[in-house]
Amino acid sequence: MYVRAMKCLSVIRPCTRIIPSSHITRLTSRPAFWNRSVILHQPRMASSTAEPRFAEGEDAAQLGPDMQSLLQQQGWALDADGMGITKTFHFKTYFKAVSFLNLIASESAAKRHHPTMTVRIGSVDVHWTTHHPRGLTQKDITLARHCDQGATLMGAVEAGDGMKCGSKP
Numbered sequence: 001m002y003v004r005a006m007k008c009l010s011v012i013r014p015c016t017r018i019i020p021s022s023h024i025t026r027l028t029s030r031p032a033f034w035n036r037s038v039i040l041h042q043p044r045m046a047s048s049t050a051e052p053r054f055a056e057g058e059d060a061a062q063l064g065p066d067m068q069s070l071l072q073q074q075g076w077a078l079d080a081d082g083m084g085i086t087k088t089f090h091f092k093t094y095f096k097a098v099s100f101l102n103l104i105a106s107e108s109a110a111k112r113h114h115p116t117m118t119v120r121i122g123s124v125d126v127h128w129t130t131h132h133p134r135g136l137t138q139k140d141i142t143l144a145r146h147c148d149q150g151a152t153l154m155g156a157v158e159a160g161d162g163m164k165c166g167s168k169p
């Protein structure tokens with residue numbers, strides 16, 4: 001029994017060595033990319049405080065009023081960083097939501113400017129930004145207006161009237 005106990009201890013022993021505190025510091029400190037990765041993966045959130053940030057080469061004085069009308073009258077919202085705009089369109093049926101998405105997809109292919117869209121059973125989230133050069137541009141404004149017109153054509157409804165899971169069309 002004693003011999004067996006000693007054998008067990010000899011197995012356990014390497015794990016009970018004292019680790020120098022300098023080593024512990026190194027193990028628990030965060031890697032260099034830590035803060036950067038947090039910033040890169042920050043969620044895109046609608047903001048009511050950010051200012052629109054237009055891309056280099058855009059005429060901010062000319063685009064400003066158009067952008068303000070989208071934000072204040074048409075229900076578009078700025079991203080937290082001011083570089084994109086987003087809006088959710090609601091529909092009575094899934095078919096209408098998908099048809100709206102296709103309408104926007106068709107125009108964006110023609111204009112070579114593509115939104116990020118999420119389709120749900122009774123709604124479509126649309127997000128516009130310009131990647132090169134980075135920021136908001138005339139294209140984002142023009143295509144946001146096209147979304148508003150397309151939504152009217154497709155019979156978009158108020159948020160509370162859109163189709164929900166479990167609701168009948």
Ligand SMILES: C[C@H](O)[C@H](O)[C@H]1CNC2=NC(N)=NC(=O)C2=N1
Binds near residue numbers: 112115128131
């Ligand atoms: C070459 C091509 O037109 C470009 O890469 C386009 C494609 N679609 C685009 N879409 C969006 N939203 N922003 C862009 O900067 C962009 N660039």
